[in-house]
Amino acid sequence: MTESLSERIISACERAFPDKKPVLGEGSPNARLMLIGEAPGSEEERLGRPFVGKAGKNLDSFLEMTGLDRKELYITNTVKIRPARQSGKTGKPVNRPPNACELEFFIPFLMEEIGIVSPRLIVTLGNTPLRAVTGNSGASIGGVHGKLISVGDRRLFPLYHPAAVIYNRSLEEIYIEDLRKLRKVL
């Protein structure tokens, strides 16, 4: 990400979400592969880096299967703040999916970020970035995962979100198969 885009995101967040700490994309701006997740979780917010919590650990082990190193990638999220609500049970903040306002706020920044990195391949993780990148709010990962698709002049390879595999072990085989396909596409 360029300094000017980072600065604009940070100052826009200070105005719109003053109690939140934004988590910006990281990696080489010349990366061939751009990974896009949904939004940071608590650990990401605490450390100010994308995919460093539980989903990040899963992502790292999956990346190993493709022979890719995090250092070769650019990793970001659709929404740059942690969407949270108060748990009814504990009163503590818990993750929730991004809402329409947050998506509308952050998607133009994501599009700019994609334009700057201009990767050879975009890998979206789960429904949120898939819908953001395709501009199709009805798109569903179930129908397109593990397939190379074109969006305008961009190449997109949608994967399930690594957290989905934590909650649904039956997806693990499918995920591994999709990663094998990704390896061939790279």
Ligand code: URA
């Ligand atoms: N899940 C995401 O989508 N992004 C992160 O950064 C962490 C978990």
